[in-house]
Amino acid sequence: MAGTDKQRALITEGPAVILVEPQLGENIGMVARAMANFGLSELRLVNPRDGWPSEKARSAASKADHVIDGAVVFDTLEEAIADLNFVFATTARERDGFKTVRGPVEAAGALRKRFAAGEKCGVLYGRERWGLNNEEVGLADEIVTFPVNPAFASLNIAQAVLLMSYEWMKTGLAGDSETQFSQPEMQPATKADLQGLFDHVEEALDARGYFRPPHKKPKMIDNLRAVLSRPGFFRPEIRLLRGVIRSLDLYSRQAPKGSGAPEAGDAGAGKEVEH
Known part of the structure:
Protein backbone atom coordinates (compact mmCIF):
# COMPACT_ATOMS: atom_id res chain seq x y z
CA MET A 1 0.00 0.00 0.00
CA ALA A 2 1.23 3.45 -0.84
CA GLY A 3 2.46 5.42 2.12
CA THR A 4 3.19 2.37 4.29
CA ASP A 5 6.70 1.58 3.01
CA LYS A 6 9.51 2.33 5.42
CA GLN A 7 11.58 5.34 4.41
CA ARG A 8 15.21 4.32 4.05
CA ALA A 9 18.14 6.70 4.05
CA LEU A 10 19.76 7.22 0.66
CA ILE A 11 23.49 6.56 0.81
CA THR A 12 25.45 9.06 -1.29
CA GLU A 13 29.15 8.90 -0.53
CA GLY A 14 32.38 7.34 -1.65
CA PRO A 15 34.80 7.68 -4.54
CA ALA A 16 33.94 9.43 -7.78
CA VAL A 17 33.21 7.28 -10.83
CA ILE A 18 34.94 8.74 -13.88
CA LEU A 19 33.87 7.54 -17.33
CA VAL A 20 36.33 8.40 -20.08
CA GLU A 21 34.63 9.16 -23.40
CA PRO A 22 31.55 6.99 -22.83
CA GLN A 23 29.75 6.32 -26.08
CA LEU A 24 26.11 5.50 -25.34
CA GLY A 25 23.68 7.30 -23.06
CA GLU A 26 22.14 3.96 -22.16
CA ASN A 27 25.46 2.75 -20.79
CA ILE A 28 25.88 5.89 -18.71
CA GLY A 29 22.40 5.35 -17.30
CA MET A 30 23.17 1.75 -16.37
CA VAL A 31 26.36 2.93 -14.67
CA ALA A 32 24.31 5.44 -12.66
CA ARG A 33 21.93 2.67 -11.62
CA ALA A 34 24.80 0.43 -10.49
CA MET A 35 26.30 3.31 -8.52
CA ALA A 36 23.02 4.06 -6.77
CA ASN A 37 22.56 0.38 -5.89
CA PHE A 38 25.73 0.49 -3.81
CA GLY A 39 25.71 3.99 -2.40
CA LEU A 40 27.92 5.87 -4.86
CA SER A 41 26.66 9.14 -6.31
CA GLU A 42 29.46 11.21 -7.82
CA LEU A 43 29.59 10.64 -11.58
CA ARG A 44 32.11 12.46 -13.78
CA LEU A 45 31.99 12.22 -17.57
CA VAL A 46 34.95 13.00 -19.80
CA ASN A 47 33.84 14.14 -23.27
CA PRO A 48 30.78 11.84 -23.71
CA ARG A 49 30.37 11.05 -27.40
CA ASP A 50 26.65 11.80 -27.68
CA GLY A 51 26.72 14.87 -25.46
CA TRP A 52 25.06 15.64 -22.17
CA PRO A 53 22.41 15.70 -20.74
CA SER A 54 20.93 12.52 -22.17
CA GLU A 55 17.34 11.33 -21.85
CA LYS A 56 18.49 7.85 -22.84
CA ALA A 57 20.81 7.87 -19.84
CA ARG A 58 18.05 9.02 -17.51
CA SER A 59 15.70 6.32 -18.76
CA ALA A 60 18.32 3.56 -18.37
CA ALA A 61 19.17 4.80 -14.87
CA SER A 62 15.86 3.45 -13.54
CA LYS A 63 15.19 6.37 -11.16
CA ALA A 64 18.79 6.89 -10.09
CA ASP A 65 18.05 10.53 -10.89
CA HIS A 66 20.25 11.91 -8.12
CA VAL A 67 23.28 10.41 -9.88
CA ILE A 68 22.22 11.64 -13.32
CA ASP A 69 21.36 15.13 -12.06
CA GLY A 70 24.68 15.43 -10.26
CA ALA A 71 26.86 14.25 -13.16
CA VAL A 72 29.56 16.70 -14.22
CA VAL A 73 31.08 16.83 -17.71
CA PHE A 74 34.77 17.58 -18.34
CA ASP A 75 36.66 18.17 -21.56
CA THR A 76 39.77 16.27 -20.48
CA LEU A 77 40.67 13.54 -18.02
CA GLU A 78 43.25 15.80 -16.40
CA GLU A 79 40.47 18.25 -15.50
CA ALA A 80 38.22 15.47 -14.25
CA ILE A 81 40.74 14.23 -11.68
CA ALA A 82 42.45 17.53 -10.81
CA ASP A 83 40.87 17.80 -7.33
CA LEU A 84 41.34 14.15 -6.39
CA ASN A 85 44.02 12.83 -4.04
CA PHE A 86 44.08 9.23 -5.25
CA VAL A 87 42.85 7.47 -8.41
CA PHE A 88 42.50 3.85 -9.50
CA ALA A 89 42.41 2.92 -13.20
CA THR A 90 40.42 -0.18 -14.17
CA THR A 91 41.78 -2.43 -16.89
CA ALA A 92 41.56 -6.06 -18.00
CA ARG A 93 44.87 -5.94 -19.88
CA GLU A 94 48.39 -6.24 -18.56
CA ARG A 95 50.20 -2.91 -18.82
CA ASP A 96 53.85 -2.00 -19.00
CA GLY A 97 55.02 0.13 -16.13
CA PHE A 98 55.60 0.09 -12.41
CA LYS A 99 52.14 0.73 -11.01
CA THR A 100 50.76 -1.42 -8.22
CA VAL A 101 48.02 -3.79 -9.41
CA ARG A 102 45.26 -4.79 -7.01
CA GLY A 103 42.16 -6.93 -7.13
CA PRO A 104 38.76 -5.34 -6.43
CA VAL A 105 38.56 -6.47 -2.80
CA GLU A 106 41.94 -5.02 -1.88
CA ALA A 107 41.33 -1.90 -3.97
CA ALA A 108 37.99 -1.21 -2.32
CA GLY A 109 39.56 -1.60 1.10
CA ALA A 110 42.28 0.89 0.17
CA LEU A 111 39.66 3.35 -1.07
CA ARG A 112 37.68 3.00 2.17
CA LYS A 113 40.75 3.80 4.28
CA ARG A 114 41.56 6.86 2.21
CA PHE A 115 37.93 7.98 2.24
CA ALA A 116 37.82 7.64 6.04
CA ALA A 117 40.99 9.75 6.25
CA GLY A 118 39.30 12.55 4.31
CA GLU A 119 40.95 11.99 0.93
CA LYS A 120 39.04 12.50 -2.30
CA CYS A 121 39.32 9.40 -4.48
CA GLY A 122 38.13 8.22 -7.86
CA VAL A 123 38.02 5.21 -10.15
CA LEU A 124 38.59 5.52 -13.90
CA TYR A 125 36.63 3.44 -16.42
CA GLY A 126 37.45 3.43 -20.12
CA ARG A 127 35.52 3.38 -23.36
CA GLU A 128 33.07 0.61 -24.12
CA ARG A 129 35.09 -0.69 -27.07
CA TRP A 130 38.68 -0.54 -25.89
CA GLY A 131 38.94 0.85 -22.38
CA LEU A 132 41.69 3.22 -21.27
CA ASN A 133 44.84 3.96 -23.22
CA ASN A 134 48.29 3.82 -21.62
CA GLU A 135 48.50 7.59 -21.16
CA GLU A 136 45.20 7.62 -19.27
CA VAL A 137 46.26 4.72 -17.07
CA GLY A 138 49.45 6.65 -16.44
CA LEU A 139 47.46 9.45 -14.80
CA ALA A 140 46.19 7.06 -12.12
CA ASP A 141 48.04 6.08 -8.95
CA GLU A 142 47.30 2.35 -9.10
CA ILE A 143 45.53 -0.24 -11.24
CA VAL A 144 42.56 -2.40 -10.30
CA THR A 145 41.73 -5.46 -12.38
CA PHE A 146 39.02 -8.10 -12.03
CA PRO A 147 39.49 -11.90 -11.84
CA VAL A 148 37.81 -12.77 -15.13
CA ASN A 149 38.17 -15.50 -17.74
CA PRO A 150 41.47 -14.67 -19.49
CA ALA A 151 40.02 -15.77 -22.83
CA PHE A 152 36.95 -13.55 -22.37
CA ALA A 153 38.07 -10.69 -20.17
CA SER A 154 36.03 -7.83 -21.58
CA LEU A 155 33.41 -6.38 -19.24
CA ASN A 156 30.89 -3.80 -20.31
CA ILE A 157 31.23 -0.51 -18.50
CA ALA A 158 28.18 -0.97 -16.26
CA GLN A 159 29.37 -4.42 -15.18
CA ALA A 160 32.78 -3.07 -14.25
CA VAL A 161 31.27 -0.21 -12.25
CA LEU A 162 28.85 -2.57 -10.52
CA LEU A 163 31.61 -4.98 -9.47
CA MET A 164 33.75 -2.23 -7.98
CA SER A 165 30.75 -0.49 -6.38
CA TYR A 166 29.70 -3.77 -4.77
CA GLU A 167 33.14 -4.26 -3.25
CA TRP A 168 33.07 -0.65 -2.03
CA MET A 169 29.75 -1.20 -0.27
CA LYS A 170 31.02 -4.37 1.40
CA THR A 171 33.90 -2.48 3.00
CA GLY A 172 31.36 -0.37 4.87
CA LEU A 173 29.63 -3.36 6.46
CA ALA A 174 30.50 -4.78 9.85
CA GLY A 175 31.40 -8.14 8.30
CA ASP A 176 31.30 -10.11 5.06
CA SER A 177 28.10 -11.86 6.12
CA GLU A 178 26.18 -8.70 7.08
CA THR A 179 23.07 -7.97 5.00
CA GLN A 180 20.68 -5.03 4.75
CA PHE A 181 17.86 -7.07 6.28
CA SER A 182 17.43 -10.47 7.90
Missing part, protein backbone atom coordinates in the same frame (compact mmCIF):
# COMPACT_ATOMS: atom_id res chain seq x y z
CA GLN A 183 14.74 -12.98 8.76
CA PRO A 184 12.36 -12.05 11.59
CA GLU A 185 13.39 -13.02 15.10
CA MET A 186 11.52 -16.19 16.06
CA GLN A 187 11.61 -18.32 19.19
CA PRO A 188 12.90 -21.85 18.57
CA ALA A 189 10.39 -24.63 19.18
CA THR A 190 10.72 -26.62 22.38
CA LYS A 191 10.50 -30.39 22.62
CA ALA A 192 7.01 -29.91 24.06
CA ASP A 193 6.03 -27.96 20.94
CA LEU A 194 7.31 -30.78 18.74
CA GLN A 195 5.57 -33.43 20.80
CA GLY A 196 2.35 -31.47 20.59
CA LEU A 197 2.70 -31.30 16.82
CA PHE A 198 3.35 -35.02 16.56
CA ASP A 199 0.40 -35.91 18.80
CA HIS A 200 -1.81 -33.68 16.69
CA VAL A 201 -0.63 -35.32 13.46
CA GLU A 202 -1.03 -38.83 14.87
CA GLU A 203 -4.55 -38.11 16.12
CA ALA A 204 -5.59 -36.61 12.78
CA LEU A 205 -4.14 -39.52 10.79
CA ASP A 206 -5.65 -42.09 13.11
CA ALA A 207 -9.09 -40.54 12.66
CA ARG A 208 -8.56 -40.65 8.91
CA GLY A 209 -7.66 -44.35 8.90
CA TYR A 210 -4.14 -43.69 7.70
CA PHE A 211 -2.39 -46.39 9.70
CA ARG A 212 -3.05 -49.50 7.60
CA PRO A 213 -2.43 -52.34 8.03
CA PRO A 214 -2.74 -52.01 11.82
CA HIS A 215 0.31 -54.13 12.63
CA LYS A 216 2.56 -51.61 10.80
CA LYS A 217 1.29 -48.66 12.80
CA PRO A 218 4.21 -48.60 15.30
CA LYS A 219 6.81 -48.42 12.53
CA MET A 220 4.81 -45.79 10.64
CA ILE A 221 4.60 -43.72 13.82
CA ASP A 222 8.37 -44.08 14.32
CA ASN A 223 8.96 -42.84 10.78
CA LEU A 224 6.64 -39.87 11.26
CA ARG A 225 8.28 -39.00 14.55
CA ALA A 226 11.72 -39.09 12.91
CA VAL A 227 10.57 -36.60 10.28
CA LEU A 228 8.65 -34.27 12.60
CA SER A 229 11.16 -34.30 15.45
CA ARG A 230 14.10 -32.91 13.55
CA PRO A 231 15.62 -29.82 15.20
CA GLY A 232 15.31 -26.43 13.57
CA PHE A 233 11.60 -25.69 13.83
CA PHE A 234 10.49 -22.32 15.12
CA ARG A 235 7.34 -21.87 17.15
CA PRO A 236 5.52 -19.90 14.41
CA GLU A 237 6.22 -22.79 12.03
CA ILE A 238 4.71 -25.27 14.49
CA ARG A 239 1.62 -23.07 14.80
CA LEU A 240 1.35 -22.91 11.02
CA LEU A 241 1.52 -26.69 10.63
CA ARG A 242 -1.02 -27.27 13.35
CA GLY A 243 -3.35 -24.79 11.68
CA VAL A 244 -3.07 -26.80 8.47
CA ILE A 245 -3.85 -30.01 10.35
CA ARG A 246 -6.89 -28.44 12.01
CA SER A 247 -8.14 -27.43 8.59
CA LEU A 248 -7.67 -30.97 7.30
CA ASP A 249 -9.45 -32.31 10.39
CA LEU A 250 -12.64 -30.62 9.21
CA TYR A 251 -12.39 -32.53 5.95
CA SER A 252 -11.52 -35.82 7.63
CA ARG A 253 -14.74 -35.81 9.63
CA GLN A 254 -16.71 -35.87 6.37
CA ALA A 255 -14.52 -38.16 4.26
CA PRO A 256 -14.86 -41.97 4.35
CA LYS A 257 -12.55 -43.49 6.92
CA GLY A 258 -9.47 -45.05 5.34
CA SER A 259 -9.68 -43.06 2.12
CA GLY A 260 -6.47 -41.21 2.95
CA ALA A 261 -4.37 -44.18 3.99
CA PRO A 262 -1.29 -45.16 1.94
CA GLU A 263 -1.75 -47.87 -0.65
CA ALA A 264 0.36 -50.99 -0.50
CA GLY A 265 3.83 -50.25 -1.84
CA ASP A 266 3.60 -46.50 -1.25
CA ALA A 267 6.70 -44.82 0.14
CA GLY A 268 6.45 -44.46 3.89
CA ALA A 269 3.85 -47.20 4.38
CA GLY A 270 5.61 -48.80 7.30
CA LYS A 271 9.02 -48.89 5.58
CA GLU A 272 12.24 -48.11 7.35
CA VAL A 273 13.54 -44.56 6.99
CA GLU A 274 17.27 -44.28 6.40
CA HIS A 275 19.12 -41.98 8.80
Whole structure:
Protein backbone atom coordinates (compact mmCIF):
# COMPACT_ATOMS: atom_id res chain seq x y z
CA MET A 1 0.00 0.00 0.00
CA ALA A 2 1.23 3.45 -0.84
CA GLY A 3 2.46 5.42 2.12
CA THR A 4 3.19 2.37 4.29
CA ASP A 5 6.70 1.58 3.01
CA LYS A 6 9.51 2.33 5.42
CA GLN A 7 11.58 5.34 4.41
CA ARG A 8 15.21 4.32 4.05
CA ALA A 9 18.14 6.70 4.05
CA LEU A 10 19.76 7.22 0.66
CA ILE A 11 23.49 6.56 0.81
CA THR A 12 25.45 9.06 -1.29
CA GLU A 13 29.15 8.90 -0.53
CA GLY A 14 32.38 7.34 -1.65
CA PRO A 15 34.80 7.68 -4.54
CA ALA A 16 33.94 9.43 -7.78
CA VAL A 17 33.21 7.28 -10.83
CA ILE A 18 34.94 8.74 -13.88
CA LEU A 19 33.87 7.54 -17.33
CA VAL A 20 36.33 8.40 -20.08
CA GLU A 21 34.63 9.16 -23.40
CA PRO A 22 31.55 6.99 -22.83
CA GLN A 23 29.75 6.32 -26.08
CA LEU A 24 26.11 5.50 -25.34
CA GLY A 25 23.68 7.30 -23.06
CA GLU A 26 22.14 3.96 -22.16
CA ASN A 27 25.46 2.75 -20.79
CA ILE A 28 25.88 5.89 -18.71
CA GLY A 29 22.40 5.35 -17.30
CA MET A 30 23.17 1.75 -16.37
CA VAL A 31 26.36 2.93 -14.67
CA ALA A 32 24.31 5.44 -12.66
CA ARG A 33 21.93 2.67 -11.62
CA ALA A 34 24.80 0.43 -10.49
CA MET A 35 26.30 3.31 -8.52
CA ALA A 36 23.02 4.06 -6.77
CA ASN A 37 22.56 0.38 -5.89
CA PHE A 38 25.73 0.49 -3.81
CA GLY A 39 25.71 3.99 -2.40
CA LEU A 40 27.92 5.87 -4.86
CA SER A 41 26.66 9.14 -6.31
CA GLU A 42 29.46 11.21 -7.82
CA LEU A 43 29.59 10.64 -11.58
CA ARG A 44 32.11 12.46 -13.78
CA LEU A 45 31.99 12.22 -17.57
CA VAL A 46 34.95 13.00 -19.80
CA ASN A 47 33.84 14.14 -23.27
CA PRO A 48 30.78 11.84 -23.71
CA ARG A 49 30.37 11.05 -27.40
CA ASP A 50 26.65 11.80 -27.68
CA GLY A 51 26.72 14.87 -25.46
CA TRP A 52 25.06 15.64 -22.17
CA PRO A 53 22.41 15.70 -20.74
CA SER A 54 20.93 12.52 -22.17
CA GLU A 55 17.34 11.33 -21.85
CA LYS A 56 18.49 7.85 -22.84
CA ALA A 57 20.81 7.87 -19.84
CA ARG A 58 18.05 9.02 -17.51
CA SER A 59 15.70 6.32 -18.76
CA ALA A 60 18.32 3.56 -18.37
CA ALA A 61 19.17 4.80 -14.87
CA SER A 62 15.86 3.45 -13.54
CA LYS A 63 15.19 6.37 -11.16
CA ALA A 64 18.79 6.89 -10.09
CA ASP A 65 18.05 10.53 -10.89
CA HIS A 66 20.25 11.91 -8.12
CA VAL A 67 23.28 10.41 -9.88
CA ILE A 68 22.22 11.64 -13.32
CA ASP A 69 21.36 15.13 -12.06
CA GLY A 70 24.68 15.43 -10.26
CA ALA A 71 26.86 14.25 -13.16
CA VAL A 72 29.56 16.70 -14.22
CA VAL A 73 31.08 16.83 -17.71
CA PHE A 74 34.77 17.58 -18.34
CA ASP A 75 36.66 18.17 -21.56
CA THR A 76 39.77 16.27 -20.48
CA LEU A 77 40.67 13.54 -18.02
CA GLU A 78 43.25 15.80 -16.40
CA GLU A 79 40.47 18.25 -15.50
CA ALA A 80 38.22 15.47 -14.25
CA ILE A 81 40.74 14.23 -11.68
CA ALA A 82 42.45 17.53 -10.81
CA ASP A 83 40.87 17.80 -7.33
CA LEU A 84 41.34 14.15 -6.39
CA ASN A 85 44.02 12.83 -4.04
CA PHE A 86 44.08 9.23 -5.25
CA VAL A 87 42.85 7.47 -8.41
CA PHE A 88 42.50 3.85 -9.50
CA ALA A 89 42.41 2.92 -13.20
CA THR A 90 40.42 -0.18 -14.17
CA THR A 91 41.78 -2.43 -16.89
CA ALA A 92 41.56 -6.06 -18.00
CA ARG A 93 44.87 -5.94 -19.88
CA GLU A 94 48.39 -6.24 -18.56
CA ARG A 95 50.20 -2.91 -18.82
CA ASP A 96 53.85 -2.00 -19.00
CA GLY A 97 55.02 0.13 -16.13
CA PHE A 98 55.60 0.09 -12.41
CA LYS A 99 52.14 0.73 -11.01
CA THR A 100 50.76 -1.42 -8.22
CA VAL A 101 48.02 -3.79 -9.41
CA ARG A 102 45.26 -4.79 -7.01
CA GLY A 103 42.16 -6.93 -7.13
CA PRO A 104 38.76 -5.34 -6.43
CA VAL A 105 38.56 -6.47 -2.80
CA GLU A 106 41.94 -5.02 -1.88
CA ALA A 107 41.33 -1.90 -3.97
CA ALA A 108 37.99 -1.21 -2.32
CA GLY A 109 39.56 -1.60 1.10
CA ALA A 110 42.28 0.89 0.17
CA LEU A 111 39.66 3.35 -1.07
CA ARG A 112 37.68 3.00 2.17
CA LYS A 113 40.75 3.80 4.28
CA ARG A 114 41.56 6.86 2.21
CA PHE A 115 37.93 7.98 2.24
CA ALA A 116 37.82 7.64 6.04
CA ALA A 117 40.99 9.75 6.25
CA GLY A 118 39.30 12.55 4.31
CA GLU A 119 40.95 11.99 0.93
CA LYS A 120 39.04 12.50 -2.30
CA CYS A 121 39.32 9.40 -4.48
CA GLY A 122 38.13 8.22 -7.86
CA VAL A 123 38.02 5.21 -10.15
CA LEU A 124 38.59 5.52 -13.90
CA TYR A 125 36.63 3.44 -16.42
CA GLY A 126 37.45 3.43 -20.12
CA ARG A 127 35.52 3.38 -23.36
CA GLU A 128 33.07 0.61 -24.12
CA ARG A 129 35.09 -0.69 -27.07
CA TRP A 130 38.68 -0.54 -25.89
CA GLY A 131 38.94 0.85 -22.38
CA LEU A 132 41.69 3.22 -21.27
CA ASN A 133 44.84 3.96 -23.22
CA ASN A 134 48.29 3.82 -21.62
CA GLU A 135 48.50 7.59 -21.16
CA GLU A 136 45.20 7.62 -19.27
CA VAL A 137 46.26 4.72 -17.07
CA GLY A 138 49.45 6.65 -16.44
CA LEU A 139 47.46 9.45 -14.80
CA ALA A 140 46.19 7.06 -12.12
CA ASP A 141 48.04 6.08 -8.95
CA GLU A 142 47.30 2.35 -9.10
CA ILE A 143 45.53 -0.24 -11.24
CA VAL A 144 42.56 -2.40 -10.30
CA THR A 145 41.73 -5.46 -12.38
CA PHE A 146 39.02 -8.10 -12.03
CA PRO A 147 39.49 -11.90 -11.84
CA VAL A 148 37.81 -12.77 -15.13
CA ASN A 149 38.17 -15.50 -17.74
CA PRO A 150 41.47 -14.67 -19.49
CA ALA A 151 40.02 -15.77 -22.83
CA PHE A 152 36.95 -13.55 -22.37
CA ALA A 153 38.07 -10.69 -20.17
CA SER A 154 36.03 -7.83 -21.58
CA LEU A 155 33.41 -6.38 -19.24
CA ASN A 156 30.89 -3.80 -20.31
CA ILE A 157 31.23 -0.51 -18.50
CA ALA A 158 28.18 -0.97 -16.26
CA GLN A 159 29.37 -4.42 -15.18
CA ALA A 160 32.78 -3.07 -14.25
CA VAL A 161 31.27 -0.21 -12.25
CA LEU A 162 28.85 -2.57 -10.52
CA LEU A 163 31.61 -4.98 -9.47
CA MET A 164 33.75 -2.23 -7.98
CA SER A 165 30.75 -0.49 -6.38
CA TYR A 166 29.70 -3.77 -4.77
CA GLU A 167 33.14 -4.26 -3.25
CA TRP A 168 33.07 -0.65 -2.03
CA MET A 169 29.75 -1.20 -0.27
CA LYS A 170 31.02 -4.37 1.40
CA THR A 171 33.90 -2.48 3.00
CA GLY A 172 31.36 -0.37 4.87
CA LEU A 173 29.63 -3.36 6.46
CA ALA A 174 30.50 -4.78 9.85
CA GLY A 175 31.40 -8.14 8.30
CA ASP A 176 31.30 -10.11 5.06
CA SER A 177 28.10 -11.86 6.12
CA GLU A 178 26.18 -8.70 7.08
CA THR A 179 23.07 -7.97 5.00
CA GLN A 180 20.68 -5.03 4.75
CA PHE A 181 17.86 -7.07 6.28
CA SER A 182 17.43 -10.47 7.90
CA GLN A 183 14.74 -12.98 8.76
CA PRO A 184 12.36 -12.05 11.59
CA GLU A 185 13.39 -13.02 15.10
CA MET A 186 11.52 -16.19 16.06
CA GLN A 187 11.61 -18.32 19.19
CA PRO A 188 12.90 -21.85 18.57
CA ALA A 189 10.39 -24.63 19.18
CA THR A 190 10.72 -26.62 22.38
CA LYS A 191 10.50 -30.39 22.62
CA ALA A 192 7.01 -29.91 24.06
CA ASP A 193 6.03 -27.96 20.94
CA LEU A 194 7.31 -30.78 18.74
CA GLN A 195 5.57 -33.43 20.80
CA GLY A 196 2.35 -31.47 20.59
CA LEU A 197 2.70 -31.30 16.82
CA PHE A 198 3.35 -35.02 16.56
CA ASP A 199 0.40 -35.91 18.80
CA HIS A 200 -1.81 -33.68 16.69
CA VAL A 201 -0.63 -35.32 13.46
CA GLU A 202 -1.03 -38.83 14.87
CA GLU A 203 -4.55 -38.11 16.12
CA ALA A 204 -5.59 -36.61 12.78
CA LEU A 205 -4.14 -39.52 10.79
CA ASP A 206 -5.65 -42.09 13.11
CA ALA A 207 -9.09 -40.54 12.66
CA ARG A 208 -8.56 -40.65 8.91
CA GLY A 209 -7.66 -44.35 8.90
CA TYR A 210 -4.14 -43.69 7.70
CA PHE A 211 -2.39 -46.39 9.70
CA ARG A 212 -3.05 -49.50 7.60
CA PRO A 213 -2.43 -52.34 8.03
CA PRO A 214 -2.74 -52.01 11.82
CA HIS A 215 0.31 -54.13 12.63
CA LYS A 216 2.56 -51.61 10.80
CA LYS A 217 1.29 -48.66 12.80
CA PRO A 218 4.21 -48.60 15.30
CA LYS A 219 6.81 -48.42 12.53
CA MET A 220 4.81 -45.79 10.64
CA ILE A 221 4.60 -43.72 13.82
CA ASP A 222 8.37 -44.08 14.32
CA ASN A 223 8.96 -42.84 10.78
CA LEU A 224 6.64 -39.87 11.26
CA ARG A 225 8.28 -39.00 14.55
CA ALA A 226 11.72 -39.09 12.91
CA VAL A 227 10.57 -36.60 10.28
CA LEU A 228 8.65 -34.27 12.60
CA SER A 229 11.16 -34.30 15.45
CA ARG A 230 14.10 -32.91 13.55
CA PRO A 231 15.62 -29.82 15.20
CA GLY A 232 15.31 -26.43 13.57
CA PHE A 233 11.60 -25.69 13.83
CA PHE A 234 10.49 -22.32 15.12
CA ARG A 235 7.34 -21.87 17.15
CA PRO A 236 5.52 -19.90 14.41
CA GLU A 237 6.22 -22.79 12.03
CA ILE A 238 4.71 -25.27 14.49
CA ARG A 239 1.62 -23.07 14.80
CA LEU A 240 1.35 -22.91 11.02
CA LEU A 241 1.52 -26.69 10.63
CA ARG A 242 -1.02 -27.27 13.35
CA GLY A 243 -3.35 -24.79 11.68
CA VAL A 244 -3.07 -26.80 8.47
CA ILE A 245 -3.85 -30.01 10.35
CA ARG A 246 -6.89 -28.44 12.01
CA SER A 247 -8.14 -27.43 8.59
CA LEU A 248 -7.67 -30.97 7.30
CA ASP A 249 -9.45 -32.31 10.39
CA LEU A 250 -12.64 -30.62 9.21
CA TYR A 251 -12.39 -32.53 5.95
CA SER A 252 -11.52 -35.82 7.63
CA ARG A 253 -14.74 -35.81 9.63
CA GLN A 254 -16.71 -35.87 6.37
CA ALA A 255 -14.52 -38.16 4.26
CA PRO A 256 -14.86 -41.97 4.35
CA LYS A 257 -12.55 -43.49 6.92
CA GLY A 258 -9.47 -45.05 5.34
CA SER A 259 -9.68 -43.06 2.12
CA GLY A 260 -6.47 -41.21 2.95
CA ALA A 261 -4.37 -44.18 3.99
CA PRO A 262 -1.29 -45.16 1.94
CA GLU A 263 -1.75 -47.87 -0.65
CA ALA A 264 0.36 -50.99 -0.50
CA GLY A 265 3.83 -50.25 -1.84
CA ASP A 266 3.60 -46.50 -1.25
CA ALA A 267 6.70 -44.82 0.14
CA GLY A 268 6.45 -44.46 3.89
CA ALA A 269 3.85 -47.20 4.38
CA GLY A 270 5.61 -48.80 7.30
CA LYS A 271 9.02 -48.89 5.58
CA GLU A 272 12.24 -48.11 7.35
CA VAL A 273 13.54 -44.56 6.99
CA GLU A 274 17.27 -44.28 6.40
CA HIS A 275 19.12 -41.98 8.80
